[in-house]
Amino acid sequence: MKDATAPGDVSPATGAPATKSGGDLLAEAQAMIERQNAEVKDLRLRNEKLSRTLHDVIVSGSDLMLHQIDSLRKTVLSTLDAFEAQVHATRAPTLMKNAATSSPGKPTSGDEARDSHKEFEARESVLGCQDSSALVRVAVIAIVSVVAVDVFREADLRGLHRLVEMYIWGFQDLSIALSVVTLLLFTQLWVVPLFTLRRTGYLSRATHLAAYVALQAVVWAQAGYAISTYRLRPPCACMVMCEVARHSMKMHAFTVETGRFAREAPGTERYKRLRVSLLDDPLGLLRQYVYFSFAPTLVYRNVYPRTARTHWGRVLAYAAYFCAGITLTGYIFCQTLPQEPGWRSWSALLHSIMSSMIPGLALFCMAFFGVLHTWMNAFAEILQFADREFYQRWWTARSYASYYRRWNKVVGDWIHAYLYSDFRGVCGYSKLSAMLLSFLISAAVHEYLVAMTLGFVYPVMFILFAGFGVFFMFLNNAYKRNSDGWNWFLWSTLFFGNGVLLTLYSAEFLARKDSVVDQYRIDTSSWVPYSWQIFARHQAGQVP
Structure with missing residues (x-):
């Protein structure tokens, strides 16, 4: 039996390479694995080196980018500051020019400020909630009870007689005052035809402005003429002056808000549509303004939030509250007004002021409750006006x-x-x-x-x-x-x-009563108030 052929030997029979032994094959496999491991290790090292290089590049690039962004931000801010300073220097004429030429779709800053400040929404008055209204009822009942006890305390009812006499004296010109108020109502309605004529092209901008100023002057002059001519007593005069102030502010609100449409350039599509709508339905805008004339707001809008229906029981309750407030106001005036036209000393003046603090605050609170709560809520309920945050x-x-x-x-x-x-x-x-x-x-x-x-x-x-x-x-x-x-x-x-x-x-x-002026010989041409002239005479001992 012959030995196995050594590695690398050639078989003499066939001339083919001799077969390798198992140990040789294992050694070759191990060598191949070691070479592959070395290649993998080398590849891993190169990959890590490449990753570190990319990381350094990314970090340096990010820092550079952030630095560039920060520099750009500073440049933009400095540019904006310079631009703001330049705009501030020329702001007024620039904005006035824009207000004259801009369209309603692109309001000026004044329009934006005007439109953004007031948002109408459905909400109740603070004293209209359940807890507050219960406190109001308790206060009204307590005050009316005190007044009733004081009025009927005297057997001859002199307190009640004084109250009735004061009402007769104050409201004896009520019919004249109501006539003036009605005249003011119809006069201020002319602000709507003026806008319609301006919008349809029959009035120029300057003519419309002049007519509006003249209308305001007429409204105020009517009130002043009626008060001075008919010598209306303070309650009726107060009614007339409150109405003229209310109508004047409503006219201005309507003119300003609709003026944005009046700045639409003639010939544009929007101008044509508005002109056609005004010509087709000239009473539509008038109906809106009539509602605005009675609505408890001074800011004009085409549409306001509305309630579903009118609660007439609430209207009657507000009317009762208002009448009770008027009665209490008259009672306070009857009981607390001073009986002398002046003061004898500084201590008397201070005592009069201290004595009038509680009645004065009571009148202040009654004016708030009577006007801003009961009167406003009554009209809001009648007109189904939902926003009642007065x-x-x-x-x-x-x-x-x-x-x-x-x-x-x-x-x-x-x-x-x-x-x-x-x-x-x-x-x-x-x-x-x-x-x-x-x-x-x-x-x-x-x-x-x-x-x-x-x-x-x-x-x-x-x-x-x-x-x-x-x-x-x-x-x-x-x-x-x-x-x-x-x-x-x-x-x-x-x-x-x-x-x-x-x-x-x-x-x-x-x-300022005629009898007092004659008694104290008051200088009516002096700018010094009459009561202080009487006070000065008391101080000088010149009282007749």
Whole structure:
């Protein structure tokens, strides 16, 4: 038996390579595996090196990109700052030019500010909720009970007689006042034909503006003429002046809101459609404005949120509340008005103010409840006007700014929309300047209404409103205003301020009676108030 052929030997019979043994094959396989492992390891090392290289490239690229983005951001911000400064320098004339040429689809900044501030939605008054209305009923019953006990306490009912006499004296010209109010209502409706003539091309822009200003002047002149000619007593004069102020603000709101359509360029498709619609249905806009004339809002919209139906039981309840408020107001005037036209000393003046603080605040609260709650909600219920947020919780305000915003939202929304926003958006004034101008105009109008109602100029309300009121606003801003102490401060100033108003205005009203003027030989040509002339005579010992 021969030995196996050694590796690499050739078989002598066939000449083919000799067969390898198992150990040789295993060694070759192990060598091949080692080579593959070495290649895999080398490939892994190269992959890791490539990954590290890519990571470094990505990180460096991201840092560079972030740096470039930051540089671009700084460049854009600096450019915007420079552009804003340039726009601020030429803001007023530029915006006024845009307001004259822009279309309704592209409102100016003034339009945007005007449209965005007031959103109508269905909501109830704060005192209309169940808990608050229950408190109101308790308060009304308690007050009426106290008044009834005091009125009927005397056997001869002298208190009731004084109340009836005061009503007869105050409302003896009621028929004249109602005639003037009706005339004002029909006069202010002319604002709709003026817009229709302007929109249909029969009036130019300048002619329409002149006619609108003339219409405003006619409305105010009618009220002033009626009060001065017929010498209306304060209750009737107050009714007329409130109506003329209401119609004037509604006319301005309608003119401003519809003025955006009047700026549409003639010849455009939208202009043609609007002109055709006005010619086809000229009474459509009039119907909308008539509803707006009676609606409890001063901001004009074509459509308002509406309720499903009118609850006449609520209307009767509001009417009863209003009559009770009128009765209580007359009672307070009868019981608390001073009987002397002046004061003998400074201590007497201070005592009169302190004595008038509670009656003055009671009149203030009755004016709020009677007008902003009962009167407004009654008309809202009759007209199915759903948005009844005529006021907010002003009694919890911790600053005068918050109090002014919450106290009377009906007038406040109008001031914000057509005074403050126009001062900011159209005139380009700063927030502070726009706010101060709005307060100044509002205080001047309030003082004018009081002067026409009482028949004399005595700017006490103007000083308290535009003077101390604005000062207290800045005082709240200078110090912490979210503490309860500021609410105490607000109520303290309301007490004292209403006492001052009741004392000074009532004394001046009594001092202007003909008998008092003759008795104290008052100089009617002097600018000094009559009551202060009497006070000076008391101080000098010259009282007859």
